Amino acid sequence: MQRVHKATGELMIVDHGWLASCTLLPDGSRQIIQLHLPGDLIGLANVAYTEAAITLVALTDAKVCPFPRNALGKLFDVHPRLAGLFFALAVVENSALADRLVSVGRTSARARIAALLLDTGARLRVLNRSSPDNFAFPLTQEEIGDATGLTAVHVNRMIRQLEEARLIARGDGRVHLLDEPGLRKLAAFEDRYEKLSLGWLPPSR
Amino acid sequence: MQRVHKATGELMIVDHGWLASCTLLPDGSRQIIQLHLPGDLIGLANVAYTEAAITLVALTDAKVCPFPRNALGKLFDVHPRLAGLFFALAVVENSALADRLVSVGRTSARARIAALLLDTGARLRVLNRSSPDNFAFPLTQEEIGDATGLTAVHVNRMIRQLEEARLIARGDGRVHLLDEPGLRKLAAFEDRYEKLSLGWLPPSR
DNA sequence: CGGCTGCTTGAATAGAGTCAATAAACGTGG
DNA sequence: CCACGTTTATTGACTCTATTCAAGCAGCCG
Numbered sequence: 001m002q003r004v005h006k007a008t009g010e011l012m013i014v015d016h017g018w019l020a021s022c023t024l025l026p027d028g029s030r031q032i033i034q035l036h037l038p039g040d041l042i043g044l045a046n047v048a049y050t051e052a053a054i055t056l057v058a059l060t061d062a063k064v065c066p067f068p069r070n071a072l073g074k075l076f077d078v079h080p081r082l083a084g085l086f087f088a089l090a091v092v093e094n095s096a097l098a099d100r101l102v103s104v105g106r107t108s109a110r111a112r113i114a115a116l117l118l119d120t121g122a123r124l125r126v127l128n129r130s131s132p133d134n135f136a137f138p139l140t141q142e143e144i145g146d147a148t149g150l151t152a153v154h155v156n157r158m159i160r161q162l163e164e165a166r167l168i169a170r171g172d173g174r175v176h177l178l179d180e181p182g183l184r185k186l187a188a189f190e191d192r193y194e195k196l197s198l199g200w201l202p203p204s205r
Numbered sequence: 206m207q208r209v210h211k212a213t214g215e216l217m218i219v220d221h222g223w224l225a226s227c228t229l230l231p232d233g234s235r236q237i238i239q240l241h242l243p244g245d246l247i248g249l250a251n252v253a254y255t256e257a258a259i260t261l262v263a264l265t266d267a268k269v270c271p272f273p274r275n276a277l278g279k280l281f282d283v284h285p286r287l288a289g290l291f292f293a294l295a296v297v298e299n300s301a302l303a304d305r306l307v308s309v310g311r312t313s314a315r316a317r318i319a320a321l322l323l324d325t326g327a328r329l330r331v332l333n334r335s336s337p338d339n340f341a342f343p344l345t346q347e348e349i350g351d352a353t354g355l356t357a358v359h360v361n362r363m364i365r366q367l368e369e370a371r372l373i374a375r376g377d378g379r380v381h382l383l384d385e386p387g388l389r390k391l392a393a394f395e396d397r398y399e400k401l402s403l404g405w406l407p408p409s410r
Numbered sequence: 411c412g413g414c415t416g417c418t419t420g421a422a423t424a425g426a427g428t429c430a431a432t433a434a435a436c437g438t439g440g
Numbered sequence: 441c442c443a444c445g446t447t448t449a450t451t452g453a454c455t456c457t458a459t460t461c462a463a464g465c466a467g468c469c470g
Contacts, residue, residue: 023307025393031307045299047292050402053300070405076289077407080281083288087252087281090295094250095258097302102228102236104310105354109426140448149310154426156450188230197255200275202282314458345416359458361418 010066011043017062018138021045021054022146032147034096035059035139037123044090047072060138084201095192104149107188109158112148114187117168117175122191133177215271217247222267223343226250226259227351237352239301240264240344242328249295252277265343289406300397309354312393314363317353320392322373326382327396338382
């Protein structure tokens with residue numbers, strides 16, 4: 001498997017596979033800003049800038065479909081409802097980033113990992129309609145660390161603690177959320193994907 | 206001075222004063238998501254949700270002008286260029302949040318505080334056109350901690366270190382960025398406000 | 411003056427990082 | 441299918457950054 005590292009200023013939609021947008025720091029460390037699952041729109045943060053602000057990393061084999069940035073202007077002109085949806089996407093991404101910031105800024109290592117798992121689970125739920133408290137989770141522990149602001153070693157220790165506490169189970173690249181209420185309490189997690197309100201959007205033409 | 210704490214789902218524009226949107230956690234701790242300076246649009250993260258996701262705090266005496274949320278639909282319908290600008294605002298806010306996340310997730314306490322000061326300075330520059338490396342900074346050390354994910358005590362120690370290293374100076378509620386290159390290096394700070402690209406926006410009607 | 415709130419400092423503690431070594435899993439080419 | 445090298449996971453010992461607790465001080469406002 002080839003892990004494509006690519007800096008880009010374009011918009012893309014994930015066809016299949018998992019990716020992550022991240023920032024690389026001068027000291028060599030890395031922060032994963034967000035995970036991209038199939039169906040996600042990637043690169044919103046780039047739209048308003050001349051140079052790519054983020055780096056894209058494929059976490060698994062993945063395929064993305066480009067969405068030309070210069071089509072956006074016309075889209076806003078001709079399809080107000082679609083434009084509104086793009087806006088809504090940006091706004092939802094905003095909340096997601098805010099939640100991550102809270103998690104990384106003010107919660108323990110355990111809680112951050114729990115939040116990452118819960119969030120991923122909730123997003124998969126939106127995707128699949130099924131209710132998988134048991135799902136494939138292809139991140140390495142180092143990548144989990146880059147997403148949560150921790151070191152790989154510490155991620156390992158915390159994951160095992162979550163296991164020992166019977167909050168999660170693992171195996172074969174999969175995660176099982178054994179005690180979701182317990183995890184939610186630990187992570188101070190709130191599921192925003194349930195509370196969308198898009199009634200303000202203009203009607204389609 | 207009265208510090209208004211208000212949870213709201215509306216959009217607002219800051220007339221004067223400084224505010225912050227923040228999240229309160231069950232354990233009583235607080236994370237400041239972002240600072241709002243005069244001219245800023247507040248509440249984008251709320252647009253797509255039924256209930257307010259964030260709490261607003263006035264850091265100084267402040268006045269805000271409401272912007273009715275249900276006017277957004279019509280705006281997207283009738284004024285595509287304005288709609289595009291709203292979208293651009295959301296996207297710029299995204300980058301700002303991503304930068305904060307990197308700062309909090311992967312840099313030292315010193316660096317986080319330096320980044321907060323640099324970012325605030327850069328934003329004031331956009332506002333004033335003048336180039337103030339010396340500006341009023343009305344946050345308490347506790348609030349700085351809530352913004353950077355640190356305790357007030359540690360914020361104090363780090364600020365003094367920055368002072369002793371002659372990177373900044375303080376006094377009378379103001380900050381003076383003495384060695385901006387040094388601060389930028391320390392904080393791995395990149396000024397995004399310089400590199401906006403809005404050529405893709407549709408023309409005004 | 412007295413009671414806030416915010417700043418400053420020290421000492422002890424805890425949570426996360428670093429370094430290092432081993433084990434397990436994976437992928438590749440023969 | 442096996443042998444090999446590489447990446448990933450695991451664990452221990454130690455260090456260090458940031459937190460906690462505590463106390464004293466300064467400024468502000470009624």
